Each structure stands twice: as C-alpha cells, then as structure tokens.
Amino acid sequence: MNGTYAESGESMSLIVQKFGGSSVRDIQRLFHVAQRIRRDQQQGHQIVVVVSAQGKTTDGLIEKALEICESPSKREMDMLLSTGELMSISLLAMALQQLGCPAVSLAGWQVGIHTDGSHQNARILRVDTRKIHQLLDEGKVVIVAGFQGVTENGEITTLGRGGSDTTAVALAAALKADRCQIFTDVEGVYTADPRIVEEAVKLQEISYQDMLEMAAMGAKVLHYRSVELAKQEQVCLEVLSSLNEAPGTLVRSLRDSSPSLRGLTADQTTLYYVIPHITLEDAGRLMTDLYRQEIRPDLAEQPAAGQLCFAISSHQRSAVTEGLKRLRLGALLDENYAKVTIVGNGLTAIPQLKQECDSALQEAEIPCRSSWLGERRLSFLLPRNQAQKAMQILHPIVLRHRT
C-alpha cells in the first residue's frame, strides 16, 4: 500500500484523533476540525475521531439535573450526560459530510466500549473493533462519542473526568493505531502552563512516567487515567493544538535520563484538611477508604499526636466528605491553599535543589505551609493567591536543571 501514498512521504496509517469540547464549541470550530480531519484522511490515513461534548454542554446538563435534585442518581446522570457527546458526534459527522468526506458517528454502546458498572466513574474493560474496522474499510471517518461506555447489562456509563482522553487511548490500543493525537487549545506539553509562565518551553517529547507525574500534580493537558492506559498499552500519544499546525509533544517510552527536571505544575484547587482528633486506627481506615477510590491524599502529616492533615484535589471532595462521615470524624477544611510541584527524575540527586527553591520562595516572601521531596517530584503547599507568582519564581530553576 505504501506506494500509493508516496507523494506525502508517509505510508497509510491508522490514527485516533481526540478533540475536546472547546475545539468543537461552535459551528466555525466544528468546520475547522472537520477540515483538518478531511485533509488527514485525504492523505491516505484511516481516521477514528473521538469528540467531547461541545463547549459548556455538560455543565449545562449538570445544572439542569441539580435544579431537579440535589444529589441525582448516578445512573440517571450518566443517561443525561451521555447525550452531550451524541450531539457533538452527529454534528461533526454532518460537517464532514457537508465537506464531501464520508463519515459516520457511533455512540459508545454502538462501538462496544464495555465498562464496569461504576456510574459516573466507569473503567473501560474492553473495546470491540469489528464495527470500526468495517466502517474504516468502507472509506469512512469513524466518529466515536468520548466519555461514555456500556456495561454488560446494557447500562450507559460515563468515565469521569478526562473521560474522552481515555476513550481515545483505549480505542488506539484496541485498534493498534499508529498514533493517538490529543488536540487541545495549547500546542503541547510545556515546562509550565504558558498562560502563567511566559518563558515556558514546549517539550518535544516526554516519558509516560513524567507525564503521569505532571497529570497527577495538576497539569490539565492530559488526564491521569489516559496516560496510565497509554503507558500500559504502549500507545504513542501526541498532544497538539487544534488551532494551528505547530508540532506537538510526543508522550512515549523514553529511557530514564540522568537526574533532571521536566516541568512545573500547579493544582490550584487543592483542599487542605485538618482532622484535630483521630486515632491511628481511624487514620488508617480513612486512608484505605480513599486509596480504594484511587484518591491519594498528599502532603499528609501528623503535626501532633492524634491529629492528621492532608491535601486533596477539589474534585475528590465528596469522597473525603463521605469517608469522614462514615468514620464520624470532624475536620477543618481550608480552601486557601494551592499545590505547586516540580516534576523530574532523580530529584534527590540534584544538589541544592530543595534549598534553591526554598530560598527563592523565601526571598519572594511566599510562605510555604508544607513540602515534599521525592525521586520524581518536589511539592509545595502555598497560599492559593500566590501560586502563580511562585510558579514564575520557580520556573527559572526548572529551566536551569533540565537535562
């Protein structure tokens, strides 16, 4: 087959492309995305597209539900939220057809994206590929609804935060795609969020492990689960912009380099809990309970006997609230903190790193509530309103210790 596509210098490959909600938020963006897909298909590639719900659709649906019910059933929420992606896939298929490009949309259950039964936070168990391969062989662009799946009992599920990324990676793995492209509104993975740190540098490539660490620590460009799955299935990910043609960042297997820094992230939605009275036994129970839900409280410490403090990300709040309730524990919740993290490799082997950071923060008069140094990251718990300033101050240190 290669000869057919000699002109482009590339052989035919199967590419999974994922577009987020802002990339398809209105008609203009939708056609922009459609044109890009058509071009790639015309170059001889087989294209499977994963789309999220348009713009603020999902938020609007959640709002509707909350007007009816304070805590709606998770099953019915999944039924409701799954419609956002069904709208965007059909509209994108129409846009492609309007451009003369044969396209067909598929709901999660139509593909056969099989998940477990954890409504609102389901895990993909396996993906059927027969229907997609058949449609690709008919020359069609196949557009799959992100974020949704179906249980073996035919119940509709959604995958939770960043679900569409996970759909894309799972499809790429099942289809043995040559590449999984995640289109977003930034040009790739940077040493820091370029909207906050002007000097941030785009990375050509990053290892799965470094990307996982950055995602876990608040980088929004890729969701943790999708990177985890990509690593496990060895899917070559590419993060790039849907707005321009700049080369993106490849996320893949890389040999561990010598000790060096990779990037800087911030979780500005950190919640800091102080439990003033807790037995060691209950502390263990609480942690076990949270770990079981894939929540890893960070920066935990026991400042005094019978006390426990820890940080989580705000989207994990309800799980902690429930956990505390079950154990009948009272806790103080402080929402005034952010967690700023330097990610890298062999951090403890970089001389003076911690001291350099501490002095830089001290000089800028940014108080640090707590910090953690490990092989792969150095985190600081700081006042939320100073997080951006802290990033700007710490970023030169990251650049100095890259490679």
Added chain:
Amino acid sequence: MNGTYAESGESMSLIVQKFGGSSVRDIQRLFHVAQRIRRDQQQGHQIVVVVSAQGKTTDGLIEKALEICESPSKREMDMLLSTGELMSISLLAMALQQLGCPAVSLAGWQVGIHTDGSHQNARILRVDTRKIHQLLDEGKVVIVAGFQGVTENGEITTLGRGGSDTTAVALAAALKADRCQIFTDVEGVYTADPRIVEEAVKLQEISYQDMLEMAAMGAKVLHYRSVELAKQEQVCLEVLSSLNEAPGTLVRSLRDSSPSLRGLTADQTTLYYVIPHITLEDAGRLMTDLYRQEIRPDLAEQPAAGQLCFAISSHQRSAVTEGLKRLRLGALLDENYAKVTIVGNGLTAIPQLKQECDSALQEAEIPCRSSWLGERRLSFLLPRNQAQKAMQILHPIVLRHRT
C-alpha cells in the same frame, strides 16, 4: 392481587402513560407530571411512561443541524434527535426519585424497540418486554424514550411525526397493558378544536375508525400511525389532559352507529399542486410513488386533459418535490388553501348534508375551490385565511347531525 387494592375500588393494572413535550417543558411541569405518575403508582398500578423531548428541544436540534448542512444525512439526524428524549427521560426519572418514587429511564435500544431501517420515519417491528416487566416487578416506574428505536444492526432510528404516541401504543400492545393514556394539553377529543370553535363538545368515546379519519384530516390530538396501531392491536386509548383531572376521551372499538357526524377538523397546512402538463402514465407513476411513501394526495382532479391537481399536507412536501423531480414534471404550488373536513359515518345517507354545508359557506361568502363527499368524510378546499371562519359556520351542522 385484587384484594390488596380494594380500597381504591380498582384492581391493579398495567398502564402506559404518554406525556408530550409541552407537558414536561420545564421543571414545574416535570414535577407536576411526576406527582401524577407517583399517585397512580401508589394506587397500585404498574406504570410505564413514554416521554417526548422537552418543549422546543427537537426544533432546536434541527436548527443546529441545518446551520451545518442544508440536507443532513437522515442517519445522523436520528443520532442527533434521539438525544432530546434521552434528556427528558433521565430528568423525569430524577424528578420521580426526588419525590421518593423509584424510577428508571430506558433508551429505545435499551428496551429493545426494534424498527426497520427507514431513518427519520422508521416503523416499529417488535418490542421486547422482558426488561420492562423485570423492572416493573421490582416496583419501579419505567420511563421509556419516545420517538426512537433501533435496527437489527444497532442503528438508532426515529419514528417520524407523532412518534412518541406510536411508541406508547406499541408498548401497550406488547405489554398487554390495560390502558394507554395519551396526556396532552387539551382534555380529550372534541367535535372541533375548542380553541377555534367555542361550542365544540368533548367526546366521551370515539371509534378507532372515526379517530383515524380525524387524524388523517388534520386533527392534531393523536397521530395517524398510533391510532392505526391501536386499532390493529386493540389497544384501549385514552386522551386526557396533563393539566387537570377531567375525564378524557376513550378511543376504542365501537359498533358503527346509524349515519351521523362525529367531528370537524382542518388541515391548515394544505399544499395544492397544479401540474399543467402530465401524461396519464406519469400521473399513475407519481401517485404510485407517493402511495408507496404512505402519502395519499387528496382532492385530486383532472380539470383538463393532460392536467392534474391535488392537495397534500405540508410535511409531505419534500416527498412530492422529489417525486416531481424524478419524473421531470413542472408544477405550480399554491400555499393559500386549507382543507376543512367533516368526519362521520354513512355521510352519503344523511339527506341534504352537502347542500346544507354548501349554502352555509356560500352565505358566508367563503369560496370553495374543490370538495369531496364519501361515506366517512366531507372535505372542502378553502382559502386558508377563511378556514377558521368556515369551521365556526360548519360546526352547528355537525352538532345537528350527531347521533
């Protein structure tokens, strides 16, 4: 089981209730409907609910599609439009749960509403009942998405105009329900639209055949296909208001009475075609083509050799346009007419009926372009802007000849 519900004086029965889009258009209406459903369930009935999309949702989705594409693919339109009902079923389930009434929503494919593959106008082939019966036995209200189905290949279809009525009747037939209640914003079937004719009388009951004729001639209260299916499957239909508790109209098998009138309807969207040059052969071909699509051109005449005139309802326009195109026929289209129809039984045996109507119209100076008298109806093609006046003038004649 009957003894358990002795207090209400009724035995437990299985009821299918259908609520249209305006009945669930906002939160207040949604809860109003939910309360009514809960009450009926608490009286010991098993309740299956069919809902349409909320208010103007479907119109909004169609508009979105037309912004992208002048004639979107029917398959993708079905994917898009099916979301309207998925939203309303999940929201209604949440409202019921909020009222403490266990409820579960099901998409068409989850129930197993199997249709043929005619996208946008699919026919129900069969309905699975296993899942619904199972959920009813668990004490739940089962809420089914109207208007949608699934083909044997797993393609999503929609049923066309009035599709939710058809879903309700098909479910009632398959479940052998005791009754199928169609809730709407009028209190039942009237001798004429009470918003136009003040003196219109609500019917306690009407036969399938009379209801079919009225639906075919423009009465909007029930859709033709749903009545046809109800007749075929002997489903006892009840049309009633979702806004109050007034008794509605029963639609069922009735012995044909002596010649009498039943009601008056108007199709104010009538389109009148004049084909100035057509061979007899082409006329036959055109009619065959339209009949095959279940379109019955009405008031057809051949005023001069090689000419053909006929009336259709405006929603059938595209089928006629395509039919004319295929046969390369030019036609004049007049949108200034309405069709007003008196429905009844043995009309030719009612002495002077036609003359009475003709003189009444003449006296009111309403010109009549064409008319048709048959056993079951008497239709007049009139200027559209005089249709309401004509109804007010003809209604006393209908009342005079009832029974």
